[in-house]
Amino acid sequence: MLVLEKNAITEEIEESIKLHGNNRSALIPILQDIQRKHSHISDFAQQEVARLLDIHPVEVYSVVSFYAFLNTKPKGRNIVRLCQTITCDLQGKAAIAKAIERELNCKFGETTQDKKFSLEFANCLGMCDQGPAMIVNDKVYSHLTPEKAVQILSNIK
């Protein structure tokens, strides 16, 4: 009998299922595990999650595409999310975005060539009274100025 070698990602998903269970409520934790390891959730990984949880692939895809923190494409090692909602916008978001783009030579919506940073706009981060605000990975930065934002990213570089 022909034994097919399992893809590494399939084995990782099986490990996640052991940890989180194999029902629908485990879907997001499993997807987060994949994202943590691979910085995105490929089409193949989505299909494998659906197969192993015995749910429709569209259900997995709709969860992945709904949540901004889950990615279908590879991202940089550091994700910069600058708030674009009205309060931060009025407090100078555009100048901060411009300074970051100039510093990293990369536009919002893209990833730097060295894959160190991905730049994204986000909706309100709940820091409106301390705007403009951004999140770099899991850390929130407030009261930003263009200089402060560039300095924060330089420290990460």
Ligand code: FES
């Ligand atoms: S509007 Fe930017 S944090 Fe709320």
